[in-house]
């Protein structure tokens with residue numbers, strides 16, 4: 001079951017040459033992809049590793065990404081560099097430093113813009129202090145606001161507790177290339193400036209810190225078994241969550257079992273604990289308890305993983321004594337994933353894909369408390385790997401925050417198709433859009449209330465839909481705020497839904513998404 005595939009300099013050299021040819025042809029994304037694949041195949045501390053990093057340094061130099069160029073020069077030097085090869089690295093470094101010092105471009109930091117609009121909850125620093133959790137028979141746990149909220153307000157910026165980069169041979173949405181584009185630990189792309197795992201062929205990290213954290217957390221269990229694990233389909237994430245949870249409990253299966261029993265008896269949410277120090281092991285355990293206690297009303301049958309666990313050197317003894325518990329835990333992880341986890345989309349560095357690309361999946365303890373409405377009052381966007389919750393329609397004091405689980409909501413989908421998509425979640429949606437049969441945007445039945453505003457909104461919508469229209473992140477930020485203000489001013493409950501507001505909502509989402517992008521792109 002463990003993988004027999006070993007690193008090979010011969011394969012690495014072949015891939016490096018392919019990358020070099022792509023670089024010469026100006027195909028930068030393809031070039032770095034091949035260099036990264038080549039790094040994964042190269043045997044550690046060898047001449048070829050030095051050459052690949054040197055090639056990658058040259059590629060970043062061509063792109064005028066000077067900090068990455070310098071980083072790759074250093075990585076090349078770290079690979080037992082022979083003195084005769086130092087000269088070319090020295091020359092590149094000199095050129096790079098010269099241009100770096102003259103470079104006037106500033107890289108925008110998305111977190112200068114994406115900030116909570118209200119003071120943070122002192123115990124939950126990633127959530128605005130105006131939000132509270134409640135529970136009732138109809139909605140179960142849900143989140144309300146104790147202040148009126150405006151369109152564009154940012155309510156939460158949450159990192160995923162569980163996360164995984166997906167590269168699924170059976171799902172076109174998640175290309176195999178993802179493993180060479182995103183850090184396996186933090187999921188950031190780092191402009192593909194990644195380092196390989198020293199053992200396996202398919203895991204990369206954006207820094208030695210992420211590499212160490214991943215090894216402590218899940219990679220020590222996964223490293224030799226990736227071929228098997230990558231073929232477990234939708235069980236890949238529950239297995240990852242099990243490894244991660246076990247490491248949080250200091251690799252003690254007894255401790256993890258105890259934690260699950262506590263979670264079941266206390267049913268905690270993130271509001272039960274102080275979550276202000278994520279480096280504190282007790283905080284992390286409490287966070288895990290909240291994840292284990294997420295909604296889970298689905299029936300699941302666990303696949304048979306007996307052979308994997310029996311032969312795994314680090315897991316066989318836990319399997320021997322706690323087989324039933326491990327099965328129960330995996331089942332729980334699958335149940336909570338179905339109802340709670342979110343796809344993570346990142347910017348696409350591939351010039352052939354102008355859209356955001358699917359990176360993987362994440363589990364978020366706070367965002368999972370939001371219930372669904374087909375005319376939600378917040379939108380969710382992923383910035384780097386954090387989930388940002390932004391107000392989409394004005395929300396009154398005391399009202400519930402509603403997310404939309406199915407994308408595109410009532411604007412583009414009929415009630416029937418929405419209800420079909422929501423079947424897994426085990427409730428019948430009776431939001432305003434379902435109760436009052438809100439017309440879809442495309443049918444023409446959605447009327448306008450204000451002709452002047454409609455004209456403005458239609459024009460903005462058409463412009464943003466034009467693939468040739470490119471906005472810088474700064475321009476997108478300004479427009480996102482401008483449209484939010486207009487919507488806040490013009491929104492009338494008795495007019496909703498009207499065509500102009502729906503079009504402006506779509507423009508605002510698009511602008512917030514574009515505002516989160518970097519201004520660097522690969523040719």
Ligand SMILES: C[S@@+](CC[C@H](N)C(=O)[O-])C[C@H]1O[C@@H](n2cnc3c(N)ncnc32)[C@H](O)[C@@H]1O
Nearest residue numbers: 138139140141295340368369370371372425427
């Ligand atoms: C992501 S969880 C939301 C939080 C959940 N209410 C809880 O108590 O943990 C999804 C589950 O919440 C419930 N839910 C979500 N939206 C709902 C709605 N509009 N009406 C009733 N139940 C809803 C369903 O049971 C669904 O499977």
